[in-house]
Amino acid sequence: MNKEELAAQRAEQWRENLRKSKKAKERTDIPRVKMTELDPAYRVTNREEVNRGLTPEQAVLEATRCLDCVEPLCMTGCPVGINIPKFIKNIERGDFLSAARTLKETSALPAVCGRVCPQERQCESKCFYLQKLKKEPIAIGYLERFAADYEQASGEVALPEMEPDNGIKIAVVGSGPCGLSFAGDMAKRGYRVTVFEALHEIGGVLKYGIPEFRLPNRIVDVEIDSLRRMGVEFVTDCIVGKTLSYDDLHEMGFKGILVASGAGLPRFMNIPGENLNGVMSSNEYLTRVNLMDAANPESDTPVYKGHRVAVIGGGNTAMDSVRTARRLGADRAMIVYRRSEAEMPARQEEVHHAKQEGVEFLTLHNPIEYIGDERGRVRQMKLQKMELGEPDASGRRSPVPVPGAIETIDVDEVIVSVGVSPNPLVPNAIDGLEVTPKGTIVVNADTLQSSIPDIYAGGDIVRGGATVILAMGDGRRAAAAMHEALQKQQGA
């Protein structure tokens, strides 16, 4: 959306009236809303969603804080360019469904993003309140979730306006956030979209990775259902590159392919004892619990329920793992992170929630060895204490070992959450597809087109390991670019 359009929408009478209805001071005096959360002692006994959402009254009051700036800085922080003031002002005037529709103009999965986006580093970090007034920013994420949830609960989930069917078949590889947002945008433009998913469930990382207490499956299912109603077809248990080849897709008549297969391979640290039983990747642990429902006694899939669980790493996945371990009955659940808390990549909210739930933070500690019993079960970990040295390439101060400072801690389960590498399965299966030495697919930065003209790629298979919102943004950009390219072809 360009500046003129934004300004024109801002100048609409209802927005004008709303702005005039209160003095700026009345708005800025309102304190930021507090999210209602489940009590920590209660929530570690179950998997209910921790954040309860805002009531309509809370949402309207929070929306009233927003000054409807002439130049909405918040929008510069949003990877998909949501018209933030417009949706918030719709909430202020009580038109919650219009707020939800505003979100859907640019975001395929607002109920998801309202929950998992790192707003404190994106839109909210640019908010006028924070930048100029030195006050807490508008709770844009909470409001986004409110509007999207309201729409879901209303039973009036609107489908976007659809172009007539153009008969052109498009294939999507992977049903995570990138694939889903792409599928939605292409279906809207009249394409016949088929999404191929390797697992038995649709949703990718939204299903196997992010736990129920942070993102309930039903929220994701509503979004998937919307796509189905828009005519998107989903094929599970199908691995492009294995079950179907790139040539097969051509023979089936697909004119464009988006590869959004995610960053699959978990990284390990290659230290002694890492292959002991009870040591596993966060991908394995979370997949067992989230996708396979392993904590449920009725599920055939087993999972360790450790009493002293160490999670290695400081990202969101580490927090998801350690909080899951608490819910599965760990008395001692620890984050082991080699830098200090200030450098942790996890969202502040996640760290805060983990602490509330009794998770211990062993920062400036790095595992150097795991010790097992005679049956090969992990029993202890050796940790090297660290201190912060000079900043490294990432700009963060790099951790260096404190000579001789090694301690041994009893553990019966270790979850390694130190990042992922791109899954080579799809890239390897397509001859001539250019990949980086790291294994990510090389694409044009603007169009996301790969070295093979009819293949586009986005999300973690291009980025290596990023966020849901960036993957979604990729899906949208790839859809716009592929649409333009196909139209040119049709015209030619």
Place this chain on the structure above:
Amino acid sequence: MNKIVAKEHFSEKVVKLVVEAPLIARARKAGHFVIVRVGEKGERIPLTIASADVEAGTITLVVQAVGKSSAKLCALNPGDYITDVVGPLGKATHIERFGTVVCCGGGVGCAPLLPIVEAMKAAGNRVITVLAARTKELIILEEQMRKYSDEVIVMTDDGSYGQKGLVTQGVEEVIKREKVDLCVTIGPAVMMKFVSLLTQKYNIPTVASLNTIMVDGTGMCGACRITVGGKTRFVCIDGPEFDAHQVNFDELLMRLSSYKDVE
């Protein structure tokens, strides 16, 4: 959902299932495996493909009921559906004309061995197959093996059929008699360990097909990781076949018992 079109009992606990899976039948090669799941609360388990019929659009799986999930699968009948079948996964067997190839299988390991025997023969190798099991009724696929092998040696622990003794004795008999260029082994981890130790002694290149615990089967979880040549490798995407002499079989045995007390 994949329909079971035929079922045959090889023994009380070992069944052969012919399953509708046209795309997998077309794409699979010797050495590939599939992941199957039975029921909405079912576990994902890996199974190596024994054979496929492209025309009929079916694949054949040979399953031994050892745990809850394999027992559920074995209990299915023709007309029933397997909730999920995905594949073909893993790297295909490297097939070329090596010369003389000894293929040795133990128990249900003989099922995934069959397509390798077939492919090795088709590539112009002299193929000697050693089939081993505890007792006569557990020897499977002998007739089919004979079709593609220059010689078949049968070993049973109790001597109820073929020669009495372990698979290693059968293999060593061949090694002592003639020049062997490659050995392929599939079976219980402990069997492959001893085959590997034997062929190492004689310096014969050996390939072992590993069957580990997996969840997704596509590289995502790392449950299948195993040390090969001092490095951690994933059986699902780097394997399932590895240079047997480099595989840490003791670690493999330990990791296979991983969920024993949880299940």
